[in-house]
Amino acid sequence: xxxxxxxxxxxxxxxxxxxxxxxxxxxxxxxxxxxxxxxxxxxxxxxxxxxxxxxxxxxxxxxxxxxxxxxxxxxxxxxxxxxxxxxxxxxxxxxxxxxxxxxxxxxxxxxxxxxxxxxxxxxxxxxxxxxxxxxxxxxxxxxxxxxxxxxxxxxxxxxxxxxxxxxxxxxxxxxxxxxxxxxxxxxxxxxxxxxxxxxxxxxxxxxxxxxxxxxxxxxxxxxxxxxxxxxxxxxxxxxxxxxxxxxxxxxxxxxxxxxxxxxxxxxxxxxxxxxxxxxxxxxxxxxxxxxxxxxxxxxxxxxxxxxxxxxxxxx
Amino acid sequence: xxxxxxxxxxxxxxxxxxxxxxxxxxxxxxxxxxxxxxxxxxxxxxxxxxxxxxxxxxxxxxxxxxxxxxxxxxxxxxxxx
Numbered sequence: 001x002x003x004x005x006x007x008x009x010x011x012x013x014x015x016x017x018x019x020x021x022x023x024x025x026x027x028x029x030x031x032x033x034x035x036x037x038x039x040x041x042x043x044x045x046x047x048x049x050x051x052x053x054x055x056x057x058x059x060x061x062x063x064x065x066x067x068x069x070x071x072x073x074x075x076x077x078x079x080x081x082x083x084x085x086x087x088x089x090x091x092x093x094x095x096x097x098x099x100x101x102x103x104x105x106x107x108x109x110x111x112x113x114x115x116x117x118x119x120x121x122x123x124x125x126x127x128x129x130x131x132x133x134x135x136x137x138x139x140x141x142x143x144x145x146x147x148x149x150x151x152x153x154x155x156x157x158x159x160x161x162x163x164x165x166x167x168x169x170x171x172x173x174x175x176x177x178x179x180x181x182x183x184x185x186x187x188x189x190x191x192x193x194x195x196x197x198x199x200x201x202x203x204x205x206x207x208x209x210x211x212x213x214x215x216x217x218x219x220x221x222x223x224x225x226x227x228x229x230x231x232x233x234x235x236x237x238x239x240x241x242x243x244x245x246x247x248x249x250x251x252x253x254x255x256x257x258x259x260x261x262x263x264x265x266x267x268x269x270x271x272x273x274x275x276x277x278x279x280x281x282x283x284x285x286x287x288x289x290x291x292x293x294x295x296x297x298x299x300x301x302x303x304x305x306x307x308x309x310x311x312x313x314x315x
Numbered sequence: 316x317x318x319x320x321x322x323x324x325x326x327x328x329x330x331x332x333x334x335x336x337x338x339x340x341x342x343x344x345x346x347x348x349x350x351x352x353x354x355x356x357x358x359x360x361x362x363x364x365x366x367x368x369x370x371x372x373x374x375x376x377x378x379x380x381x382x383x384x385x386x387x388x389x390x391x392x393x394x395x396x
Binding site (some may be wrong): 037038192205206208210211214215218244246248 | 375
């Protein structure tokens with residue numbers, strides 16, 4: 001009997017090319033001070049030839065290698081992305097083909113920046129339902145494909161990259177490592193952030209998104225803690241979607257997590273949408289900032305004004 | 316009903332808290348961005364705090380019309396009816 005699921009291992013991939021604020025100031029009317037003070041980004045990574053599937057494969061391959069499982073053990077692959085120009089075959093089957101994963105249930109999911117937490121929840125539910133045993137969950141984005149480099153309000157925000165987790169079932173008696181999800185959306189306000197139409201660019205009403213993020217989300221993140229039965233003091237890390245340091249700090253202040261380190265991977269990675277949470281989490285674990293088994297609060301939010309969060313145990 | 320002076324004073328408290336603005340610098344003719352150095356995101360925080368303090372609704376579309384402290388005071392007076 002499967003009592004739940006847990007994250008076994010993590011992996012991430014970022015393109016080698018670094019784009020600094022000074023680099024950006026040469027192509028669009030902006031400057032380092034403005035970008036740092038508004039969003040807290042110093043630099044971001046930009047893919048050259050890598051596709052969403054390439055980056056997803058690289059991150060998933062590292063997670064799989066660290067898991068102790070082999071490709072033959074994996075029977076589900078889920079890729080969260082909102083920036084993939086390749087739609088069919090989907091990214092999940094592309095990843096599976098390249099990693100030699102045979103006949104997995106394979107699907108992409110698009111809830112923009114909240115995608116990784118949505119995908120983790122779906123995979124957790126599938127494992128609980130007995131529909132899968134071992135899964136790879138990936139967030140991968142090439143947002144620079146949909147960035148308008150002439151729009152100074154958005155060009156400074158985004159980066160490319162991927163993060164991945166291997167998720168497996170836990171037997172009865174073992175503590176589940178993935179807690180209940182709190183998820184939803186504010187569809188009536190969804191038009192404040194768009195990637196829309198043929199050959200689209202990201203368009204955003206920054207003030208409206210900022211207002212929603214800094215007012216609506218902290219209570220929802222607290223609901224995650226309540227539903228999981230985890231006290232604020234127990235949480236050792238808070239990994240929010242890396243949209244803006246001021247949003248992250250604003251939510252963190254209202255959550256008041258006295259023993260948690262706050263992920264600020266945005267400083268060096270920019271906003272990588274669905275990749276930002278697994279990327280930040282994977283790097284945190286790689287740096288050994290969070291002990292194994294410690295509760296980590298994940299909270300994704302973004303386009304569509306979707307959100308999803310859960311507490312996971314650090315692998 | 317709150318007087319214009321009281322609303323200005325309340326906004327000065329909010330501006331100090333949110334954006335570190337010296338309350339002595341806050342006056343009706345002052346521009347939020349030009350004179351008080353309040354950026355667009357801090358302006359959102361000011362608006363959210365003002366909604367709570369004065370019991371009014373200030374929609375996103377309205378925020379861009381609030382150029383000066385006086386604009387905000389007038390809007391709040393009107394919204395309080």
